Amino acid sequence: MALANKTAAAPSTNWKETLLPDEASLHAEHQLAFEEISKIKDAKYGKGRQLHRKGLLGLHGRFEVLSGLPDYARFGLFAAPATYDAWIRLSNGGMDRAADRKPDIRGFSMKILGLKGPGALGSGDTNCQDFLMIQRAAFGFATSKDFVDFVHSAALGPLSLFKYLFSKFGFLGGFRKLGQIAKALKIPFTGFATEKFYTATPFACGPYAARMRMLPATSTDVNANAQENWSSDFLAHLSKGDLQFEVQLQFYVDEASTPIEDATNEWPEAVAPFITVAVLTVPTQNPDSTEGSQLAADIEAAAFDPWNAFMEHRPLGEVMRARKVVYYQSQLGRKG
Ligand code: HEM
Numbered sequence: 502m503a504l505a506n507k508t509a510a511a512p513s514t515n516w517k518e519t520l521l522p523d524e525a526s527l528h529a530e531h532q533l534a535f536e537e538i539s540k541i542k543d544a545k546y547g548k549g550r551q552l553h554r555k556g557l558l559g560l561h562g563r564f565e566v567l568s569g570l571p572d573y574a575r576f577g578l579f580a581a582p583a584t585y586d587a588w589i590r591l592s593n594g595g596m597d598r599a600a601d602r603k604p605d606i607r608g609f610s611m612k613i614l615g616l617k618g619p620g621a622l623g624s625g626d627t628n629c630q631d632f633l634m635i636q637r638a639a640f641g642f643a644t645s646k647d648f649v650d651f652v653h654s655a656a657l658g659p660l661s662l663f664k665y666l667f668s669k670f671g672f673l674g675g676f677r678k679l680g681q682i683a684k685a686l687k688i689p690f691t692g693f694a695t696e697k698f699y700t701a702t703p704f705a706c707g708p709y710a711a712r713m714r715m716l717p718a719t720s721t722d723v724n725a726n727a728q729e730n731w732s733s734d735f736l737a738h739l740s741k742g743d744l745q746f747e748v749q750l751q752f753y754v755d756e757a758s759t760p761i762e763d764a765t766n767e768w769p770e771a772v773a774p775f776i777t778v779a780v781l782t783v784p785t786q787n788p789d790s791t792e793g794s795q796l797a798a799d800i801e802a803a804a805f806d807p808w809n810a811f812m813e814h815r816p817l818g819e820v821m822r823a824r825k826v827v828y829y830q831s832q833l834g835r836k837g
Contacts, residue, residue, distance in 0.1 A: 552595070
């Protein structure tokens with residue numbers, strides 16, 4: 502059915518996850534690929550994250566869950582109106598500590614603090630709820646294997662990347678794929694205060710399934726030189742007053758429009774409209790003060806992970822299940 506003819510549908514609890522037959526061993530192989538990436542990149546930069554290595558800012562925020570939410574949203578973190586402290590990490594997505602102006606996927610991670618409830622890993626309570634967002638409504642790869650093979654071959658160098666792309670897509674197809682990736686990366690990015698950010702992948706909301714996005718609510722002035730230094734740009738916005746972002750959810754309606762397992766599909770707003778559930782405030786603060794730099798160091802050392810979540814917000818889909826294995830290993834690697 503053509504999506505153009507569709508209108509908003511009611512959120513449904515009728516979603517399901519479909520596990521690949523060999524998923525556990527596939528995800529264990531990803532761990533090996535990322536261990537190799539760590540060896541190469543840690544030798545160059547010192548220990549750090551395997552992706553989103555370049556942290557730009559670590560800030561504190563306030564996360565306010567709004568009142569009057571519809572019944573289908575009132576689960577886990579969103580069960581009742583409340584205000585929580587939050588940690589925020591802004592990052593460039595690459596494996597390298599590249600110049601800010603280089604095209605990249607950018608990360609806006611939040612950790613909502615001061616919580617207690619059954620955790621998504623099923624091994625006890627969680628004391629925080631993390632949301633990791635990028636500036637894309639959908640992920641660029643349908644499966645974790647596609648992504649990990651791509652990242653792994655890119656880490657080994659341009660020759661490996663070409664070899665991988667040509668063996669997977671054929672000679673012309675390899676060039677086409679490279680062109681698509683370059684084009685996607687070149688979509689202009691105006692700055693962390695002025696862009697929308699998305700989880701791009703789904704998570705549970707009680708018996709429902711949802712994706713999140715965040716709208717820049719208060720800051721609309723785009724700085725033409727922002728790409729030279731994303732951190733300075735964000736702080737320039739912050740120097741004018743607290744920054745507020747609207748936090749929104751959209752809900753699974755059916756497998757055709759809002760698939761759980763294929764992360765490359767943007768969930769169309771016409772069918773699954775976003776509703777505002779919370780407001781994130783980043784108060785004016787000085788990251789160069791003694792407290793500010795200590796906070797930034799603590800945030801850089803912390804683990805932001807979609808599996809740091811309430812069971813009621815359990816990450817969903819194959820890409821999310823792969824992240825459970827890979828992030829944990831990346832966190833262990835940079836601690837040691
Ligand atoms: C199979 C797919 C994916 C793999 C293998 C992967 C891998 C990783 C790894 C290894 C890290 C570093 C973790 C750490 O050391 O703390 C990371 C960080 C991150 N990833 Fe992914 N990722 C995947 C999918 C995604 C998706 C779909 C998003 C979309 C929101 C995303 C957003 C982020 C962000 C924002 C960070 C930075 C977290 C921070 O600030 O500490 N990733 N990813």
